[in-house]
Amino acid sequence: MAEVAYVEASRVYPGNPPVRAVDKLSLQVNDGEFLVLVGPSGSGKSTALRMLAGLEEVNEGSITIGGRDVTKVQPKDRDIAMVFQSYALYPHMTVAENMGFALRLKRVAKATVAEKVREAAEMLDLTAYLDRKPKALSGGQRQRVAMGRAIVREPSVFLMDEPLSNLDAKLRVETRANIAALQQRLGTTTIYVTHDQVEAMTMGHRVAVLKDGLLQQCASPRELYERPENAFVAGFIGSPSMNLVTASVSADGAQLGGLDIPLLRGAETGAHDQVTLGLRPESLRLVGADEPGTELSVELVEELGADAYLHGTVAGDSNQRLVVRVDGRTPPRLGEKVRIGVNAADQAHVFDPETGLRISD
Structure with missing residues (x-):
């Protein structure tokens, strides 16, 4: 099971006064759910994701994955895989080497790595590109490689931080449909951060709207649209x-x-x-x-x-x-x-x- 829970979790940066980038966030993500964190710049959505990944300190409260408190656990031991906006591919490695790199670090058998990479490549339509270097790929293909690298690890939770921001409008629409279909197929708990409310409404099972570090509302896209709980959500959701x-x-x-x-x-x-x-x-x-x-x-x-x-x-x-x-x-x-x-x-x-x-x- 891979439920995720933020329990009154806060990230406070020192200052005068201190800045509460995420303020007492309480949020339950169900096993297999696709949850989208959305909000304007500075709302705390990426910080909340990085807290879950272990890349930001949790100053107050706690975070659990599958019922296990991971608040103080090292990122490598949290059984998560993260897909970044920048792809973060190794330019000197082929697509296959990039996708299997994390498994090789864990000393997984070569045959097993090759099989998992092959399966992920078929799933992402990357089989023809396995021997290419990232510089020979389009932006959309590079993003699929980054996703493939996460998939082969078979983590409990996928974390995606604005993964489509560098793509053009047409490719962004196509890729978000692919991500949603892929998550449905894999059934892996996924938390996805975006500032694009159209992206949020078309991808998530539920959408959590943040503003100034505070959770405004978390509900299905339809409920957010038809029954916003406050004027901010009403004005932010819908295009x-x-x-x-x-x-x-x-x-x-x-x-x-x-x-x-x-x-x-x-x-x-x-x-x-x-x-x-x-x-x-x-x-x-x-x-x-x-x-x-x-x-x-x-x-x-x-x-x-x-x-x-x-x-x-x-x-x-x-x-x-x-x-x-x-x-x-x-x-x-x-x-x-x-x-x-x-x-x-x-x-x-x-x-x-x-x-x-x-x-x-």
Whole structure:
């Protein structure tokens, strides 16, 4: 079994005041799970991964792997394998030698090393490249070699620190699909760090969102998207991100530019005169003059083929900016004024304007 558990684990760098790069992280990763740590730069996600790998000290709390406390255990004795952003391949070795290097250090029999390398190469479509040096490979092939080196060790846990950052956009999409399929096939517990929330949403069984060293929410991609626990998660997850605007509370819901927007059932606005309203771009639509709506001044049109995204400001309030998804075949023009309304089936998310916490079921 290879469950991983962070138990109130912290990494504190000295300073005045001390910097809590990871602050009392409590997180359980199930055996065989693919968990993604995501957040902006400086959120503590890579530090949390390095704490698990033994490359960063754990100043408070503990970390366990398979029920064993590894907080003070040397990295080589933790039964983990790490894949880095930089590949970290030996340039003078062939692909086969790079993949089998860790096993040779453990004095594993040559025949066994060769067999494990062959199996991993077949799995990663690298059989034709086993005799090449890294300089003769593309970026995507080098990354697959780095993954193969981790696979042949058959560790309890895979750790991946932004492994796709150096790849171009098309190859990144292809490789992340390959990684997800490979993890499903191997069933090895995997913790994957990225700053790319699209990558996180498309790969992980669960996604843990960090900000300033603090865990904000850990849930399935769908739950993060549909029920973010605070305004930060709401704005970070989704591409384009959720519209977050200040709105006045009325008897009919919330008012945005004269438009009454229904709130989710259970939204206890209490004494709030204003709330932070969250609306996904697809929850908004273009409406006619005879339908409830508010005017939007179009300042940018992103045409993406089937869809287009309008960026604009609400009439009468230049501080209220919205993004609206529309049909990409007939999008409005830049500078045009359009009327927008809320899709009948969709309701707004509501957050406390001071704490940012969700105040709707």
